[in-house]
Amino acid sequence: MNFPMSVYQMVVNCLELTSPNIGQPNQRVNLTLHLLGTDVQLNCLPLLSELALLLPYHNIKLVLFGTAVARLVKEAKELPGCLANRSPVFVYTSPPECGSGTVTIYLNSDTENWPARDNDFPDALLACNAGLGSSSEWLPIVQAAHLHHIPFATTAYAEQSAELQRSMIPIMIFGTSHASPQHPEENKVQLNPFQRPGQRQIPMYKVPNVVNGFTLVVYKKAKYIEDGIHGQPEVGPGGEAQEIVQALCNTNFKLDELD
Numbered sequence: 001m002n003f004p005m006s007v008y009q010m011v012v013n014c015l016e017l018t019s020p021n022i023g024q025p026n027q028r029v030n031l032t033l034h035l036l037g038t039d040v041q042l043n044c045l046p047l048l049s050e051l052a053l054l055l056p057y058h059n060i061k062l063v064l065f066g067t068a069v070a071r072l073v074k075e076a077k078e079l080p081g082c083l084a085n086r087s088p089v090f091v092y093t094s095p096p097e098c099g100s101g102t103v104t105i106y107l108n109s110d111t112e113n114w115p116a117r118d119n120d121f122p123d124a125l126l127a128c129n130a131g132l133g134s135s136s137e138w139l140p141i142v143q144a145a146h147l148h149h150i151p152f153a154t155t156a157y158a159e160q161s162a163e164l165q166r167s168m169i170p171i172m173i174f175g176t177s178h179a180s181p182q183h184p185e186e187n188k189v190q191l192n193p194f195q196r197p198g199q200r201q202i203p204m205y206k207v208p209n210v211v212n213g214f215t216l217v218v219y220k221k222a223k224y225i226e227d228g229i230h231g232q233p234e235v236g237p238g239g240e241a242q243e244i245v246q247a248l249c250n251t252n253f254k255l256d257e258l259d
Contacts, residue, residue, distance in 0.1 A: 005194035023057025049092035056099020073109035116144035
């Protein structure tokens with residue numbers, strides 16, 4: 001259950017997009033969340049229905065992105081009747097006495113990576129164990145979050161890994177027009193209360209670590225910023241930033257690739 005509970009933690013407590021008490025029977029809350037880098041979560045999609053119980057009177061649309069997602073949808077096309085061919089692939093509505101919350105899950109097959117140049121932005125970007133410093137593919141996504149004021153949070157195996165990723169955020173958006181790093185206090189690294197990091201049988205890593213052990217706020221939308229106030233300039237990584245990030249990616253220790 002740590003994956004759905006980690007999504008809840010990022011949406012409610014890290015990004016503060018909503019809360020269990022906001023929705024009302026006559027005023028439901030609509031949330032569109034893009035879950036990036038989806039992999040093992042595909043094995044437990046029904047567990048994400050927990051969000052419907054935790055957030056009553058919410059309509060939650062989850063769109064999953066990732067290499068594994070695109071591969072699954074491609075293979076499913078050759079298997080008539082496969083559940084992955086459905087759109088949405090999963091829908092759950094909690095009982096009326098639990099608030100009738102709804103979770104609707106879609107598998108994105110148009111592209112393996114999240115389309116940072118798209119204009120149809122979600123309410124938030126989420127990623128579990130992303131490892132922002134382990135791949136340059138995260139560069140345009142981090143830039144887009146800052147350019148278009150898209151709330152973005154991720155989890156990490158270890159606190160040290162999350163802190164390293166946080167330190168790279170200013171470098172990743174360096175040279176990108178109309179984007180600037182937030183105050184460090186906004187990029188909080190916190191213990192995930194739904195996990196228990198500790199010592200594991202991995203000799204090269206002595207620090208406490210576990211799947212979804214810690215959370216990192218990559219971008220948090222200030223309450224006074226309105227959508228579109230700064231326009232939507234085109235996302236484009238500066239050459240110098242691209243080189244710096246690539247060099248760091250090549251040398252960065254990869255706690256976020258642990259099993």
